[in-house]
Amino acid sequence: MAFGQPKIEYKSNAQILKMREAGLVLAEALDAAEAAAQVGTTTAEIDAVFAAVLKRHGAQSNFKGYHGFPATICASVNHEVVHGIPGGYVLADGDVLKIDGGCIVEGWHSDSARTVIVGTADPADQRLSDVTQEAMWRGIAALAEARFVGQIGDAIDDFVSAQEGEPLGILEDYVGHGIGSEMHMAPDVLNYRTGHRGPRVKPGMCFAIEPMLVRGSIETHVLQDEWTVVTDDGARASQWEHTVAVHLGGIWVLSAHDGGEAGLAPFGVKPSPLQKL
Structure with a gap:
């Protein structure tokens, strides 16, 4: 028996606007969590700060309880x-x-990630974060003109591979994804170049674009808690992520306060916000 590819969900403008609401709550919660990330703070305390913002807005966490995540x-x-x-x-x-x-x-989801260097940054770690963040924006910018989803990964890979100095690896076991009425949906959004074009980009698609780069080998394993992914060689890693919508007027970064205007400007791409109905 032949099995088809997972079905892609296409959002209406009204549904994208709901995802924008979730994205703005998320951006505020990440701002608060980032501000709390100081020397001497526990990661549990940062989680509590993030959760408090969601509670204040009446939003639900899509992480807590997801396959048992605590x-x-x-x-x-x-x-x-x-x-x-x-x-x-x-x-x-x-x-x-x-x-x-x-x-x-x-009922509509957002997903975003940031790398925060606590206190004084090692220059190599700062470079790792900066390159990962720019790789994300290059992937988002590529989406603005992309015919196929695979062009996102092409843009990310081409940028990272062209970096001089310490080589950085792009994780291949963990990739971006579609998002909408669920957090993880079709299609996968690869962060590296392959011969596979992926599905055609169409209005109504929404993606979580999230490159993860490491300063060493891309080989990883999962700890005994059955969640935490670590590098085999102990090298440090960075992750940046935004939720992005495609609609008839262009692209819109739903989890960025400014809709992606500042991040996309260096690439000559202007986000296209939808107007409230």
């Missing part, structure tokens, strides 16, 4: 790449913290 954010430190569980770890000067979170507003 918190509202993933807090991954240093060699932890993604899916770290907040707890008693006390942040130290120079730690590289990835804060990944999301929320739901009236």
